[in-house]
Structure formats: C-alpha cells, structure tokens
Amino acid sequence: MLNDLKKQNIIKFSYSLKLTVACLILLAILTTWGTIYQADNGLYAAKAKFFTSWFFLAGGFIPLPGAGLVLSVLFINLISVMIFRIGLRLKNIGNILTHLGILILLIGGFFTFFFSEESVLMLKEGEKSSWSNSYHAWELSVWKDTQGVRHFSSISLSDLEKGEKINFPDFPITIIVKKDFHNSSAFRNGERSSNTDILNASGIVSIDEKKTEPEPEANIPGLVLFSEDLKKDILLYGGENISTSAEIKGDIYNFSLRKLRKKLPIELGLLDFRIKKYPGSEIVKSYESTVDIRHDDIQREVIISMNKPLRYKDYTFFQSSYQITPAGVEYSVFAVVKNSGRLLPYISSIVVFIGMLIHFIIMLFRRKKENSSAQKGN
C-alpha cells in the first residue's frame, strides 16, 4: 500500500528533494532579508513580518510565504521523506537520525511559538511577589476595598474595543470605552485647557493618539473611559504611577492601566542582590540575587545568577538585569519563561550530531571503497 501511495503525484511532490531545496532557499532568503530589515525596523517587526508569519506582502503588494509557512511545508516534506524516501535500513541510520533530529527541532520550534510565555518580574530588595508582568501587553485593572479585602477585576487591553460597554461581573458599575489608543501622549493641566468632567489622579487632562512604535515596549497606551453613573470621563495613561479613584454608588473604585499580570506557581522574595565588578574597572563580572521561594508550603532559598537560572516545573527564572536608584535602592529584574517544549532542542541537537557523524563517516568509507575498487579496475 505504501508503494501505491508513493506513486501518487502529490505524495511524490511531498517527498521530492526539489521541494526541500526550494524550502531551504526560501528560508535562506527570508533569513537574509529579515536580518537586514531588523537594522531599520527592529527585531519585533522583523519577526512578525518574516519569521513568524505565514504570508507577507513584499513592497506592499507581492504576497510571499513567511518562515512560518516555509517551515511547515518543510516539516511535511521531512515527514514524507522519512516515510517514503529514506528506507529503514541500517546503512541509512545516520541519515534517518539526522532528519529525525531536525524534525524534533522543528516540533520544538512550533511548541515554543505556540505555547511559550515570556514575562518579567522586577523585585526590590525585601519585596515579594507571585505575579509577573507581560513585556508589552497591558490591562485595565479595577479594584475596590471592602472591609480590608481587596476585590480585583482586570481586562486585557487587547480585548477592549472602542464604544464597548464593559460589564464587571462583581461590580455594579457601567463603563464605556470612549477612546482606546495603542500608543499615546498625555497632557497635564496647563499644557491643555482642563475640563471639569474629567477624572485623573495625576492631573492629566487630555490624551492624544501617537504613531505606533515598531518596538512594542516603546508604546504607552491611553484609555478614555466614560462612567455612565458619574457622567464623567476617566482618563488613564500607561505612564502613570498612581491609580485614579472614583466614588460610584457609595463605593470607592480604583482604575489603572498596567502591564498585564500573570500568576506564577511560586512566590519569590528578593532577599539580596549583589553585583561584582572586575577590580579597578566598570566591567561587570557577575550579578546575582538571593531569593526566597515558596510553593506548596515549602520554603527555600536559592541563588539566581547570570547563566544559572532557577527552574520550577515548566517555568524558568533568569537573572536578566538590575536597576539601582540614585538613592541606592537595588532592584533585580528576572525574565520568566514558561516553555513546556524546552528540552526538545537539546534532544534534537544530540540526535542530529550523532546522525550527521554516522552518515558522513559511512559516506567516507563507501567512497574509499569505491576509490580502491576503481583503482583495482584500472
């Protein structure tokens, strides 16, 4: 049956070497192009356009396949090659292993692309947290305190739409989204004329839309909400440090725009942050944090340093950077990555290496044999 299948044109095409070479050439072009594109437009834009996309428009109108599509085709090509082309024979073992390894690498790539989550956790010495922040996704957060207990409700900004009426399940208030800016600039009283029907704790009286920056971290969103109950606008700006509060129906509600938060499976407390420099220079030799972690009623101390992250289940915490305020307060910044396919590249690399080695050694011996038999023939 396999042999019948093998003769069908579509199947033939799927395992053809021409398809492999075409995919590899496309990938090489995309890699080069995307790298040059990065210099002017930043990594994020290059990734979105060339490396994670299925299609993109070159020059605005020519549709070309993105690396997402090319890699997927290559993936199918690989599987097909493994089924139909490379025979399951011992002399092919090197070849089989090499391609199996590449397959695993691609699976790892897809896993990471679809399921991994990156976020950041910044802690002051002595501070604790079990929440990490997104790098560039924002959320609208609303809370109120009743008898010392804080009730939260938050909505991702990407879920909000202009003109939408937001219903908070726990709060009896009605809020309408009047304006929703991806990137914005805020103006205080004095810079713009003020309006009495505006609520903002930082003295902002107006928010304007700004052109979206290619690097998403550079965008600071702005939100204009309308409270039906108060008949007032609530202005929120991503660059504010304080929340805006409003009394609605006898309760005090707090509103703020902040980076999207993610719950971590453990709580981290920063006990101490240390930085070492080479003597007599400003070159940083190493920096590390002593943290106190708690999970499932277990508490322990760990040191996280550059090249020595903390791993917990699918989560990995990296020492990524630090900040020291002029007053000498030390902050440690951890990158938090959740990736369940983390081990696949490791496995893949070993498999490919062994595969390539066996393959080329076999080739070498076969060629030597050919050579010597050819010489005998002469």
Place this chain on the structure above:
Amino acid sequence: MKFKLKILIFIITFTLVSSALIPDSSVSLDEFKKIVILEDGRKKPIDTFAQNILKQLSGRGKLEKAPAVIWLARLLFTPDKSYDDMVFLVNNPEVLSSIGSDEVQGRGRYSYRQLSHNISKLRELAISASRIENSKRSIVESEIIVLYNKIYVYHKLAGSFQFCFPSPDFENNSFLSYLSKIKDIKDIKAKEIESLSEAERKILHISHKMDQWSGFYQDQKLDILPNLSSGEEKWESPWDSVNRSFKFDEPPADFVLLINKMVSSFRNNDQAGFDVNVKEFNDFVMNESKNIADPGRIKMEIMYNRIDPFYKSEFFYGFSLLFLLFSYIKFKKLFYYSSYFLLILGLLPHTYGLIARMIIRNRPPVTNLFETFVFAAWITAVLGLALELFKKKNIGILTGSLSGLVLLIISGRYALEGDTMGMLVAVLDSNFWLATHVITITIGYGGVVISGVLGHLYILQAMFKKGKKKDTLKDTYQSVYATQAFGLIFTFVGTVLGGIWADQSWGRFWGWDPKENGALLIILWSAIMFHGKLGKMIKELGFSLGSILGIITVVLAWFGVNLLGVGLHNYGFSSNVASALIIYILLELLFMGGSYIYLKQKKL
C-alpha cells in the same frame, strides 16, 4: 650547479626560520617588565601594558623595532627624553592643519615636541567636537577627539612619577622630599602666620604648591600598588598613595619610597641598582598582595609578548605558501618539502600562542572577534595539514597555509580591540559555553572556509589543469565535499549549542538575532548544496561554486551582522570593513560567473 642551488634554498629556509626565532636582545628591563599592573580589570605585566598603550597611541606594538616597554620606561622615568619619540599616529593630515601645526606631511607618526605648541588649540577643538553627537561627527572631528585623548593618556603617564623628580616649585627638590617632612609642615601650618620665620614662610609656600600638585595629579592611569586594606581587592597608582599621605599628613608609604629608589637609579643610569630596586619593589608587591597576581602567569605573559607567536606563524605560513608556488615552477620536491616543513613550523608558535593565552587568562581560546580569527586560522592550518597527510597532493598545504595566513592577517586588524586579553562581561562569563559553543562554531566556520578555498582550486584545475585532469578533479572534489560536510556538522552543532546557551542564560533558544541568522544562513546554504547534489540538481562544478558562496556566507556571518550594527552579539564594527567586504564579494561573484561561463563554453 643543481646541488649548489639546493644548498642555497636550504640556507634561505634556514635563515628565514632562524631570523624569525631569534628574540630581540638589547633589553635591560627584564626585571622592570615584571611589575604587575591592573588595567581594564586584569592584572598583567607592565610589559603588556606598555604594548597596549603604545598600540593605542601609535597603532603599533613596538617603537622603531624596540619593545614598547623601553619606550614606557623612558616616558615614566625621564619624560623629557621621550618628547622626540614619534608615537602619535595622526591618520588625517587635516587634523594637523586645523590645530595650526605647520607639520603637514600627511598620515604619519608625530612626536610630543612636534605637537606640543598646538595642544591648547587641540583641546579647544576636541571639547567642541565632543559636544557633537557621535554619529554626526566628521572624520576630522572624530580624529581630533582621538588625538586629544592620546595626548591626555601621554600626559597622565608622563606624570606618574613626577613626585620623585626635582622641580623649581620645590626649590629643585622633589615633592616627595617634602612629603617626608610632612609632620614639620603640619606644625608650621598650625602656627600664626605673623609668628613664622623666613624659612618657615618658604615651607608654607611650598606646602601651597604641594596642594596644587596634589589636586592636579588625580586619576592617574598606572595602577601598580595593591591595596587590600578594605578587604576588597583594589589597585592604585603611586599618586593615589602620595595624595592620601599628603591629605592625612602622613609620611609616604613604603611602596612610594621604593619607587623613588627605582626612579633615581634609572635616572643615574645605574643598571645594577635599578634591577635591585625593581626586584625589591616587585617582591614587596607580591608580599603585600599575597600573590593575587600569579607570578607564574606574569612570567608566562612576558614570554608570550617576547615570542609574539602569531606574527611568527604569519611569517611561516607566508613562506610556506611562497615555496609551494615555487615548487610548481622548479625543484619540485625540495620546495614542496620546505613548504610542508614551514607549515608545520608555523603551527608551532600558533599552537603555543593559543595555549599561552588560555593559561594566562584561564579562559578557552575564543572570547572575542580577534580570537575567532586566530583560532579559525589555526583550525584551517590543521585541517590543511591533515588533508596533506591523507592525500599528499599538495592541495592541503596550499589551502592550509593560504587560509592560515589570510585569517591571521585579518585577525591583526582586530588586534587593537581583542589582543589585550580583556575581561568578559557577565553574560559571556562562562568558560563552559565559551569552550563548547564558540569553539565548535569556529571549527565549523573553518571547515566551510577550507571547503571554499578547495572549491576555488577545483575550478582553477578544471580551467587550466593539463594531463590527468579527471582524477585530479575527482580528488579535489572529494576534498571539497568532505570539508564541507565537516563544516556543516560543526556549524550546526555550534549553532545549537549557542541556542542552548541562550536558553540557559536568558530563556530563549532562538531569537532571530543577526548573529544567529548568520550561522543559520551557513547551515541552510550548506544543506542546500548537499540536497541539490543528492537530487542531481547540481554537479561537481555546481557544488564547488556553491562552496565559494559558502565562504561568502561565513564572511557575512562574521562581519556582516556587525556591520548591521544591531543585536546582542555585536562586538566589532568598522566602516572600512564594509567596503572591503563588498569588494571581496564582488570579486568572488565575478570569479564564479567568469569561470562558469568559461567552463560551460568548453563544455566541462
């Protein structure tokens, strides 16, 4: 006649070898060289420091063929005698005319005396140029800043031991001689000014001068005194110690007194006394610093400087190549074996250099761009030698010595940034990953480069070879194929290891960073070649042409991403490199296109 010629050639080889091996003599600073200094976070012999500084000022590690340390000793101990040393490299003659110097002779090296009249003007221009944003400065403006910085460094060094020199400010005594009497000065200062005697007034005046000097000689560059008093490792310059004593009304530290002895014996041309005094100083430092500077390593580094191994390898590879070319013309065997011998000879200092650097720094051999080239040169030379051992068709020697030579020459261009054995920033501070990822990938690059060089050879043989063409071509093609495979395996493994390192240290295996993309491009191109050959889309000629494009991908991965100026890996940039790169690529494409058309016409 023939016999005589053979002897002649042997004599030439011998003299070449011996002239390269005989170290420079005429140095009587053997003890002085060992003084330990902290520069850029690393403790090194003052011998190395002298080279670094001289390279920084003049672009060369030697002054008129004499080791840099001789110049430095002259500058430190007798500054006025070094004013005529031509150490200031001026790249752009416009700099000289703009500071009002009449020494307009184009690019060249100038002495302090030649520039000294124009320093205030230079300073003025440098200050205004430094206010301009980096990217908007003209070449002349950048050069002015560079030259001013050179003069600044020179001034600082010239002042290092000023406290030992007699000066009219101190009635032809030294600053130090009064620092020894600091207690008396303190007493005088405490008295009412009206009650002072004539002599005491004079001393008070001198103490004001000392104040001025102490304020002037701050932030000196020569960190040769260990100070472990705070529990932390600190190194300071002689002036730091002198200034501290002066500030707290204390007599000078022992270190400083030892330096004073050293200075006076040098200035009195007392060689024996100088050596004794320097030794005393060095022993004192080692004792005080509890050997935090490993004396074995210091000695090793002095030896390394003296041998100058990579320069010697360059020399041997060059002659190996030359002799091999001679062997095509005449005295085939003799030249061939001399060339073989020279390649092996070149590998000796090359290997020594790599190992010595590893021991001195306690690091794997590759940590920066300079070292990647040195290491890749070594790999290609070794691969060439291995090829020769297996095939004995002299293509191994050719590719080995040629790529070894070219890569070493390229490394020389990066020596200023990379040869100083600098310290590594936190993210690179991992011997394990440096040893695995960086080495494997450099081996891979070396393999791809060798394959490309062989690819050239294949094409040239196809075009010009007469006689047993088919066999030779098949042989060469097999070498192209095998080395390409070798290169692919190592580049792939190196790239994946890099991904794993990235995953270990900042949590992503692959980030489409330019350097990563560069490596990916090499892998993709290599994979395209192998699959194209397998699917009979290309033949042996196509594969060989492809291997040349392989070199281009390596070159792009090496320099191209640095030229883009983005990404985490960006560690070496120069705009001259850009034009050289484009010219190189164009030449290669021309060669490929031309030879392809030629061979197609001849139906090959």
